[in-house]
Amino acid sequence: xxxxxxxxxxxxxxxxxxxxxxxxxxxxxxxxxxxxxxxxxxxxxxxxxxxxxxxxxxxxxxxxxxxxxxxxxxxxxxxxxxxxxxxxxxxxxxxxxxxxxxxxxxxxxxxxxxxxxxxxxxxxxxxxxxxxxxxxxxxxxxxxxxxxxxxxxxxxxxxxxxxxxxxxxxxxxxxxxxxxxxxxxxxxxxxxxxxxxxxxxxxxxxxxxxxxxxxxxxxxxxxxxxxxxxxxxxxxxxxxxxxxxxxxxxxxxxxxxxxxxxxxxxxxxxxxxxxxxxxxxxxxxxxxxxxxxxxxxxxxxxxxxxxxxxxxxxxxxxxxxxxxxxxxxxxxxxxxxxxxxxxxxxxxxxxxxxxxxxxxxxxxxxxxxxxxxxxxxxxxxxxxxxxxxxxxxxxxxxxxxxxxxxxxxxxxxxxxxxxxxxxxxxxxxxxxxxxxxxxxxxxxxxxxxxxxxxxxxxxxxxxxxxxxxxxxxxxxxxxxxxxxxxxxxxxxxxxxxxxxxxxxxxxxxxxxxxxx
Numbered sequence: 001x002x003x004x005x006x007x008x009x010x011x012x013x014x015x016x017x018x019x020x021x022x023x024x025x026x027x028x029x030x031x032x033x034x035x036x037x038x039x040x041x042x043x044x045x046x047x048x049x050x051x052x053x054x055x056x057x058x059x060x061x062x063x064x065x066x067x068x069x070x071x072x073x074x075x076x077x078x079x080x081x082x083x084x085x086x087x088x089x090x091x092x093x094x095x096x097x098x099x100x101x102x103x104x105x106x107x108x109x110x111x112x113x114x115x116x117x118x119x120x121x122x123x124x125x126x127x128x129x130x131x132x133x134x135x136x137x138x139x140x141x142x143x144x145x146x147x148x149x150x151x152x153x154x155x156x157x158x159x160x161x162x163x164x165x166x167x168x169x170x171x172x173x174x175x176x177x178x179x180x181x182x183x184x185x186x187x188x189x190x191x192x193x194x195x196x197x198x199x200x201x202x203x204x205x206x207x208x209x210x211x212x213x214x215x216x217x218x219x220x221x222x223x224x225x226x227x228x229x230x231x232x233x234x235x236x237x238x239x240x241x242x243x244x245x246x247x248x249x250x251x252x253x254x255x256x257x258x259x260x261x262x263x264x265x266x267x268x269x270x271x272x273x274x275x276x277x278x279x280x281x282x283x284x285x286x287x288x289x290x291x292x293x294x295x296x297x298x299x300x301x302x303x304x305x306x307x308x309x310x311x312x313x314x315x316x317x318x319x320x321x322x323x324x325x326x327x328x329x330x331x332x333x334x335x336x337x338x339x340x341x342x343x344x345x346x347x348x349x350x351x352x353x354x355x356x357x358x359x360x361x362x363x364x365x366x367x368x369x370x371x372x373x374x375x376x377x378x379x380x381x382x383x384x385x386x387x388x389x390x391x392x393x394x395x396x397x398x399x400x401x402x403x404x405x406x407x408x409x410x411x412x413x414x415x416x417x418x419x420x421x422x423x424x425x426x427x428x429x430x431x432x433x434x435x436x437x438x439x440x441x442x443x444x445x446x447x448x449x450x451x452x453x454x455x456x457x458x459x460x461x462x463x464x465x466x467x468x469x470x471x472x473x474x475x476x477x478x479x480x481x482x483x484x485x486x487x488x489x490x491x492x493x494x495x496x497x498x499x500x501x502x503x504x505x506x507x508x509x510x511x512x513x514x515x516x
Contacts, residue, residue: 086327
């Protein structure tokens, strides 16, 4: 029987079928839950979002209700119904075609090596230097060794066979939940003994548009990642049943894991002392005074946990996003060279290495720029801000795919369906998620424009240290370069696309790994 006679089909490539032979089913429900929690719950931005004040907590809760849960419901359906490796790329391809899907995959991927080589390794090195052992900053031997080790440990985890490498994100999820739970309990003890000195109840009123618009990109960036596990969908043992359960469980864990500690930071620290990078660890040092002589030891343990959580955040996003780009490559939307999966490890080593090199180059450029003039440092901040916002842009292609696939692939069985009958609930949830991403992307690309429309003052110079013209040139220029790379990658993949093959959508051809 031909694929067309057997039901829903997908047009893929001969290279895709060859590379899928290197994959192994090893992700169980337990692994998928902790993989997703590790992806969503990051500790790197807790201090930064808290620096916006008490309204941060309120907006965290509001977005949990009107973004996180609709988003989780949409991804639960997509992830259970369309279980091809490279999940989001496949959804975009079946909806819009290979070129838009390839551009979406590049936008989705590029954030992560720049994030690991930028924000994550800089925050981790600062935490180590300030709390554990001095290593200096800039081009010191200690700082360079730390940052390079941080990047390549993340890459090493992504390169490792998934059936072994998955345990690092699993442990990372457990550690971050443990760190946040211990911190939250300590805040309660501190509050009982010393009272709270943070914001008053009235400060939590979500009344400031300026604060809201400043928070939107950060909060959305914190709250995305439910689809990441589907980057390894054909390495899951039972995605049809496990994806909806793990997505919804991780949604609840994520909202609680952000809201409770942020409330603790805001309640404990005086409003003027809630800083960006140091906010969380500052609150740890303050509250852990309740442990007397054990304060320093327990604080060091929390710092180790904080740094380990940062490493695993980078690793888990590399594991998922590198697979998505590799799938785009073996499907003909990016050069086929990057579509190879290691025959023994079953991982996209070539993309992993490219991510590591990109992260290292970006880190070195960042150290150079940040140690230079104020103008150079501000320029780097602008480029990093845009680079870490490209993920939001990719969701402008991913979210609408959910309703498009309802219309074009309604005949595909859906083990979990959003809404018992009709498409109304899917339209509402998809529309909400897309509108949030439009808002987040606009604020990231054109800060201050919405404030100006509503009569609020806003200065790009005060917030970023550069003129608006310079800001827009660098942000839009960086985005244009990323998109040009995607288009060139698509053109170079013509030979892969030429070997087209039609296969059933529900056929993966993989067997579970023995012992997993």
